[in-house]
Amino acid sequence: MLDTIFNHRSIRNYKSDPIAESLLDDILRAGSRASTTGNMQVYSIIVTSDTLLKEKLWEIHFRQNMVKQAPVILTFCADFNRFNIWCRQRKAEPGYDNFLSFITAFIDALLAAQNCALAAEDAGLGICYLGTTTYNADKIIDVLELPEFVVPVTTLVIGYAADDPGLTDRLPVEAVVHPEKYKNYSAADIDRLYLEKESMEQTASLLEINKLETLAQIFAQKRYTKKDNEFFSGKYLEVIRRQGFMK
Amino acid sequence: MLDTIFNHRSIRNYKSDPIAESLLDDILRAGSRASTTGNMQVYSIIVTSDTLLKEKLWEIHFRQNMVKQAPVILTFCADFNRFNIWCRQRKAEPGYDNFLSFITAFIDALLAAQNCALAAEDAGLGICYLGTTTYNADKIIDVLELPEFVVPVTTLVIGYAADDPGLTDRLPVEAVVHPEKYKNYSAADIDRLYLEKESMEQTASLLEINKLETLAQIFAQKRYTKKDNEFFSGKYLEVIRRQGFMK
Numbered sequence A, B: 001m002l003d004t005i006f007n008h009r010s011i012r013n014y015k016s017d018p019i020a021e022s023l024l025d026d027i028l029r030a031g032s033r034a035s036t037t038g039n040m041q042v043y044s045i046i047v048t049s050d051t052l053l054k055e056k057l058w059e060i061h062f063r064q065n066m067v068k069q070a071p072v073i074l075t076f077c078a079d080f081n082r083f084n085i086w087c088r089q090r091k092a093e094p095g096y097d098n099f100l101s102f103i104t105a106f107i108d109a110l111l112a113a114q115n116c117a118l119a120a121e122d123a124g125l126g127i128c129y130l131g132t133t134t135y136n137a138d139k140i141i142d143v144l145e146l147p148e149f150v151v152p153v154t155t156l157v158i159g160y161a162a163d164d165p166g167l168t169d170r171l172p173v174e175a176v177v178h179p180e181k182y183k184n185y186s187a188a189d190i191d192r193l194y195l196e197k198e199s200m201e202q203t204a205s206l207l208e209i210n211k212l213e214t215l216a217q218i219f220a221q222k223r224y225t226k227k228d229n230e231f232f233s234g235k236y237l238e239v240i241r242r243q244g245f246m247k
Helices: A002-006 A021-032 A051-060 A081-089 A099-122 A137-144 A187-199 A201-210 A215-223 A226-242 B002-006 B021-032 B051-060 B081-089 B099-122 B137-144 B187-199 B201-210 B215-223 B226-242
Strands: A043-048 A072-079 A126-130 A150-159 A177-179 B043-048 B072-079 B126-130 B150-159 B177-179
Touching: A002 A099, A002 B021, A002 B099, A021 A043, A021 A099, A021 B002, A043 A051, A043 A099, A051 A072, A051 A137, A072 A081, A072 A099, A081 B187, A081 B215, A099 A126, A099 A150, A099 B002, A099 B099, A099 B226, A137 A150, A137 A226, A187 A201, A187 A215, A187 B081, A201 A215, A215 B081, A226 B099, B002 B099, B021 B043, B021 B099, B043 B051, B043 B099, B051 B072, B051 B137, B072 B081, B072 B099, B099 B126, B099 B150, B137 B150, B137 B226, B187 B201, B187 B215, B201 B215
Parallel strands: A043 B177, A177 B043
Antiparallel strands: A043 A072, A072 A150, A126 A150, B043 B072, B072 B150, B126 B150
16 A cells, blocks of 8 residues: 555556456445545546547646546546435435535545545556646536536546656655644745755756746746636636535 | 555544554655645645644534544645745745635645545554534634645544444445446436435434434434535635635
8 A cells, every 4th residue: 555655656648558347447436435524425436438528628638648548537526416416305405505515525526536546556557637627627517517516626547657757756744744733934944845856957957948047936937827826716616606516 | 555445434433542653654754645736735734642732623623532532633734835935935926825726735635635544544543534624624723823825624533443333335336436427317316326325224223313204304404404514614715715815
């Protein structure tokens, strides 16, 4: 288990080899064993392998080729639709058209996703999460025909790796861990915790390509800009509202 | 790996035995290897074992005794504070005071949490997620002294199990899986998918205790009511806003 966790890499190039049905079933069942609020299981997993649908998802996920290459795309959704139908069919009036219920379902979907990711990696498959899911949730809703009370949360690309990237760097664990209470960061803490990341050869070449002075500028000015974040914030909030969760 | 996933139970009674420091360190490092958006690691883990602090958390988490019993409480937070400080210290103006950035950090925190949960279970520890984290996030912020841009997402109770509950039932996996696109549920689908859950002895006794006709009514009228959900929705949205993520 720990080996699988500590060997995780995001795979961005895939072979076209299909995933055996029994293995895919194991992966999905692994997802369904994750913790879930009150055992409500308020999430759904859309398993897409159809070429045309994958092409539409590829378009939505910023044309990252892995979406077309990999045999299976799993879209994890916050889903109170099934639970609401069950309630109404059983003489109960559901009260889940609100933000807390969305958040609850969002959590369920992510714990299931990480179980699927680890089960896949444990079986020798590669995976990659697509953050673009929340950016273009509106378009995913159209393509996957998601009804009210279903909102895309994250996507896993799954398949056999066509390359073998090294482990990605991480901050020293003490950067993200706070004993007892939150301890805020001094300037010296930040320098120390980001030193390794900033000293990497890869960082130097990124700075040269982008003609920028610091790695933080690459994040703030190129990769995750205020303008884009604000644009996609508005879109995602509108999706949450339109799908029924902001009453 | 699959064994650990398929044997997951939520443990609600703990021995007071401490967790060895090296094991806890493995669990936290497992968290830090999880996928994270753009390798930003925009989450933090607060590790609380102090008796007084745990007592305050116990109060916040609806006085569930496991919070006092278990040796370690991990509070997972969406955290752009560290990243923002780093940006400012590196001549970059962060643009992360918006809802999308909150959602991004929320996802990061949950993937790390599930890695920690599985690493703990793999080592023979018991775990339980506390959904009450989002209900009383405001109080957790006070107790754990979380600064702006840090919002509690979920909590893991970790320790050695004092009981050995059976596996919890789950819906058949086809209930949560949709091949290719979302397929909505017919009345017959709902009857079939919820049959096992509704037929359980435990359900019959719950109905008798609550003097209600259906299991769905227990959820909608007792456990997760519209009134509570709306109250906690307002509180959590206010927390997100107050911590700086709704600009």
